[in-house]
Amino acid sequence: xxxxxxxxxxxxxxxxTLAGDLIGYLVGIDANIGGVGIAxxxxxxxxxxxxxxxxxxxxxxxxxxFWNGMYIPIVVAMAASQNILAAFGSGALAFILGLAPVxxxxxxxxxxxxxxxxxxxxxIAEEV
Amino acid sequence: xxxxxxxxxxxxxxTAFVFVGLIMWISGHLGKxxxxxxxxxxxxxxxxxxxxxxxxxxxxxxxxxxxxxxxxGFALMGGAMFRDFAIVSTxxxxxxxxxKKAGLPGTIALFVSIALSVAVGxxxxxxxGYTSPVDMATLGGGAATFIVGPVTGTALGASxxxIALSVAxxxxxxxxxxxxxxxLAKPAGITTPAAAAVFGGLxxxxxxxxxxxxxxxxxxxxxxxxxxxxxxxxxCLLVPSVGYMVLKALFG
Numbered sequence: 516x517x518x519x520x521x522x523x524x525x526x527x528x529x530x531x532t533l534a535g536d537l538i539g540y541l542v543g544i545d546a547n548i549g550g551v552g553i554a555x556x557x558x559x560x561x562x563x564x565x566x567x568x569x570x571x572x573x574x575x576x577x578x579x580x581f582w583n584g585m586y587i588p589i590v591v592a593m594a595a596s597q598n599i600l601a602a603f604g605s606g607a608l609a610f611i612l613g614l615a616p617v618x619x620x621x622x623x624x625x626x627x628x629x630x631x632x633x634x635x636x637x638x639i640a641e642e643v
Numbered sequence: 644x645x646x647x648x649x650x651x652x653x654x655x656x657x658t659a660f661v662f663v664g665l666i667m668w669i670s671g672h673l674g675k676x677x678x679x680x681x682x683x684x685x686x687x688x689x690x691x692x693x694x695x696x697x698x699x700x701x702x703x704x705x706x707x708x709x710x711x712x713x714x715x716g717f718a719l720m721g722g723a724m725f726r727d728f729a730i731v732s733t734x735x736x737x738x739x740x741x742x743k744k745a746g747l748p749g750t751i752a753l754f755v756s757i758a759l760s761v762a763v764g765x766x767x768x769x770x771x772g773y774t775s776p777v778d779m780a781t782l783g784g785g786a787a788t789f790i791v792g793p794v795t796g797t798a799l800g801a802s803x804x805x806i807a808l809s810v811a812x813x814x815x816x817x818x819x820x821x822x823x824x825x826x827l828a829k830p831a832g833i834t835t836p837a838a839a840a841v842f843g844g845l846x847x848x849x850x851x852x853x854x855x856x857x858x859x860x861x862x863x864x865x866x867x868x869x870x871x872x873x874x875x876x877x878x879c880l881l882v883p884s885v886g887y888m889v890l891k892a893l894f895g
Contacts, residue, residue, distance in 0.1 A: 552880020613815025
């Protein structure tokens with residue numbers, strides 16, 4: 516059933532968010548610390564296990580994939596309901612924040628890629 | 644006309660589905676018109692930000708286009724609950740073993756890039772007067788991707804203004820990657836699968852890396868996407884937790 520997929524995902528999200536709140540409480544910060552990330556990690560592990568055991572029906576998967584497909588449309592709706600006008604005063608900041616990591620990233624490709632041994636990169640090519 | 648207006652007001656969420664669907668459709672076509680050099684999804688988010696601007700100007704409110712009653716459903720559709728649910732769904736079917744294929748350099752790239760984004764967000768954020776650790780972490784999240792920013796901001800309780808900035812930053816990053824990758828691929832050394840995996844981990848924006856690599860060499864797309872798919876999840880995990888706590892310890 517489609518709802519099984521949603522229930523699985525919802526369960527992961529509730530546990531993840533609860534864990535995030537708990538971590539926040541434990542370190543004395545009134546905020547959700549990494550809850551969505553924890554939920555994603557849970558879903559990765561649990562869904563993989565269920566799929567390997569063949570316990571996740573196509574319909575249940577479909578329930579999850581529907582939300583996967585809704586991801587960008589929801590982000591569009593989110594972007595459209597932000598207080599962008601107030602942010603406009605620091606509009607240059609958005610450009611700096613977006614461009615600086617890209618510039619740094621391009622500079623770091625060579626040094627980091629140099630870390631991979633020659634045979635390893637050849638192996639990647641074979642496996643895929 | 645008034646009948647139609649009241650009719651649409653009765654189903655705000657459904658009305659939002661229809662309008663967002665339209666935006667996606669138009670953006671998809673505009674994306675194709677650029678030869679997919681700029682991904683339709685990035686254009687759609689820019690559309691969203693423009694709408695938020697128009698809404699803010701028109702109503703003087705704080706919720707962008709959602710303050711126009713006809714579009715109030717946008718706030719529900721794009722609210723934190725649905726958004727986080729949709730983000731969690733993207734983790735489905737991801738294989739952690741895949742990360743091994745990306746190798747150590749690809750994995751290091753992921754962590755280095757997230758740390759760099761937080762540092763960039765904190766440094767430039769503070770320079771523009773956003774000196775609270777919550778704002779700095781949210782802006783750092785935006786420097787990671789347009790998802791990590793709002794997720795961090797909502798989790799830590801940042802203002803909509805800062806969240807809007809983080810989304811805008813993430814979109815700038817995504818589009819910059821799409822445009823710059825084909826131009827800089829050769830000099831930056833994105834010529835092998837291993838380098839593409841590193842590139843995906845460093846840039847992190849899935850749509851940006853996919854579109855950028857497709858315009859460079861389609862054969863490299865899966866390698867870049869491989870690491871990039873882990874980026875948003877890792878960012879959502881690390882930025883509001885470790886990232887925020889480090890910033891709080893340093894500047895709180």
